[in-house]
Amino acid sequence: MPSSSRPPEPGSSVGSDRRLAPVQPSPPPPEIGVGPWEGPWPEGDQWDPELLEQGDRRNVVDAYRYWRHDAIVADLDTRRHDFHVAVENWGHDFNIGSVIRTANAMGAAAFHIVGRRRWNRRGAMVTDRYQHEHHHRDATTLAQWARAEGLTLLGVDNLPGSVPLETFDLPRRCVLVFGQEGPGLSEAMRAECAAVLHIEQFGSTRSINAGAAAAVAMHAWVRRHVFDQQV
Incomplete structure (x- = not known):
């Protein structure tokens, strides 16, 4: 004869006398920034x-x-510092915005968009408004501009023949060039760069995110030309 069963009481776990703890509402996120100025306005x-x-x-x-x-x-x-950042824009890559946001944080002189003029700005979190933006039709026009300004083009990509960023003496006046996520630097851009640098890796993945790689490269410049000068 089958045993009778009743649905579990509200707030209890099936097959146990223990009651589930009530779900606590999440606290509201903290407000960003500051409220209205208090006191007399500054001059x-x-x-x-x-x-x-x-x-x-x-x-x-x-x-x-x-x-x-x-x-x-x-x-x-x-x-602003003496390095620039350039990003190839062929596929409307979301990582471009992340690169520009880091360029702002690291005090880059300007950022350059190579290829399509319109780019995905979401990852920039509005920081692009505080930077100087330049557009170049292709790798050749970027290289011509850099030569006229006395800047060295340096690609950042883990390609055959690239050299370690960690041991490369980054010049003060340079343009760090990044490709889009996946394809990396175009062949045309590689040909225009004085050197292509890679970031040493020690795990199993073949590559790291383009935005992360850009952050590492920019901070390497900062350590070389800002912090080393303070020692």
């Missing part, structure tokens, strides 16, 4: 009256809170 042309009144929720460091956009760009222009 100076760099301040934005609208931000002072309504608050500043932008993705900027604290030193630039409540500043006008053009004032921030002008201040950055007084201390």
Whole structure:
């Protein structure tokens, strides 16, 4: 004779007398930035009256809170570094935005888009607005511009014949060139570069994300030409 069964009581686990803990609601995410300015407004042309009144929720460091956009760009222009960043844009790669965001964080002089003029800006998180943007039709036009400016083109890709980034003496005035995720640097771009550098890896994967590789390469420049000079 089959035994009778009843549905489990609400809040209990099947086959056990233990009750499930109630689900706690997630706390609301913290507000980004700062609210309206408190107290008398500061004096100076760099301040934005609208931000002072309504608050500043932008993705900027604290030193630039409540500043006008053009004032921030002008201040950055007084201390940008001597390296540029170039990205080939053939497939609307999302990683381009990540590269540009890091270029902003590392103080790159400017960024260059090679190929299609329109590029995927989502990953940049609006940081491209604080950088100088240049467009070049192809690798040849980028190389011509770089020569005129006295800049060395350096590709970053793990290709046969590439040399380790870790032991390469990065020149101060250079353009670090990155290909899109998957195909990497085009053959035309490789031919224009004075050298192609790779990042040493020690695991099983063949390559790392293009945005991550760009961050490593830019920070290598910063360590070589900023921190080494402070020692």
